[in-house]
Amino acid sequence: MRAALTRYRVIAWVVGVVLILLVVIGMPLKYGFDNPIVVETVGQAHGFLYMLYLVAAFDLSRRANWPLKRMVLVMLAGTVPFVSFWAERRVSALVVAEQRNQEPAPEPVAG
Secondary structure, eight states, X not given: OHHHHHHHHXXXXXHHHHHHIIIIIIHHHHHHHSOOHHHHHHHXXXXXXXXXHHHHHHHHHHHTTXXXXXXXXXXXXXXXXXXXXXXXXXXXXXXXXXXXXXXXXXXXXOO
16 A cells, blocks of 8 residues: 555645646736646646546555545545645545554564
8 A cells, every 4th residue: 555655645746736836827827918828738737647646546545445535535635726735644644544553563572
């Protein structure tokens, strides 16, 4: 599950950064200065990357046996600027805590 978590964390950050570029730079350029080039290019990139984010979030949620509601909320986190960063931290902490609780205790060494 560690690899699934790493994939999710990487794509969550990438999607978050691209979405911020789109909203903070692209939208003002398009609507304030009538220059849609950033929205046209970064928007398409965000769409593709968001699909990868959905796949990574689904993969992680199935491996961690999350309920449907949690999976959907994590998937939606990639659509709101800055929320993917918050969700990534929460998800990472949750998965690490769940892994710690599932690991068997080490056997005592007989001496």
